[in-house]
Amino acid sequence: MERRQQEAAMEAVLFAMGESVEIGKLAEVIEEDEDTARQIINEMKEKWEKEGRGVSIAEFEDSFQMCTRGDMYEYLIKVASTPRKYVLTDTLLETLSIIAYKQPVTKLDIERIRGVNCDHAVNRLIEFELVTELGRMDAPGRPLLFGTTEQFLRSFGVKSLEELPELNEMKLEEFKVEAEEEASLQLHL
Template identity: 65%
Template sequence: MDEKLNQEMRPDAQAGSYPERDWEAIVEAVLFTMGGSVEFKQLAAAIGQDEETARRVAESLREKYEKENRGMQIIQLEDSVQMCTKARFYENLIRVASAPKKQVLTDVVLETLSIIAYKQPVTKMEIEKIRGVKSDHAVNRLVEYNLVYEAGRLDAPGRPALFATTEEFLRRFGIGSTEDLPEPAPEQIEEFKQEAEEELQYYPEETPRESSPEETETYSAGGEEIEQQ
């Protein structure tokens, strides 16, 4: 559908085709049909205008939805927007639809997600250096929940995977960009370390494997130097 929509929304095919009074209706129709996030350049092509105009129209539509207290909302995600239901109506929705699989974000999973959000792109090794314990289960669960994804491979021996947050992460936590994340407090980092040490007492098998000196190598990830085990 994306490819078909892109073809139908070519600027040369749509430019100047619609009066200004229809722009919001067109944007609304596109967002409803697509379901997922739609880039501003696609909306611009749909109304035959530039991206700045598309942003203005989308913002006007968002304000209208909010003012009229509708069940749907328009949210902005960096260079795109999406129409979705408001979280406060979740209980009403599941009365007529099958409840989705519950996603449990335990303290361990949340800690791991916080580290990835602030240090991305980051390897499991660096996550484990910060937490002091193995993090395979937590990272795998976050990937399963579509909150993080494999963003590439580090150019280092073994080519370890790099992980970063997804658009779903931004939607779930109500932020438009990772730049909007609050600055982590020093005491929060210490709390992570303390909880990891407590976790280690209960799960000693989760201790990261010690490497021999010849296996240790320094490389860079996310702009910081870390030690590869």
């Protein structure tokens, strides 16, 4: 298969799938190894960016997805209904941060860190497709484990969890104290 045909095949797959495709699957499609497939995808990304095309290729962990460039949103809303936006409150952001940095994590672990019940926050994050159930912990009661999703990476513009900023231990302690103060204030109300 010649290079142009490989690019066309990967472009067709990414377009048709509408979601991310693992690099291994793309390599199978073009009958090459993963490194070659990754090199071709990266060349396509560069070429598309240079040409100023309306779509780009986003990378998430070891997967790739064709998506609309962010600066094209104003054109999209002229023909499509405005997508539903979700609001991440401070509570949801705190809960999401804990899950992102501690995953896989149980609700009990989140509640220990925040100092308050997290059922509603976790359920909302699942509804927003930012968090998912990863399975159950092998412990008494077999509590559910939670982690972030590919939608989380997409929403926050990172390729992998390794790109998240490092946590400052002092800041983490400050958050814990704030959460405990918030919890005690709620108890006194």
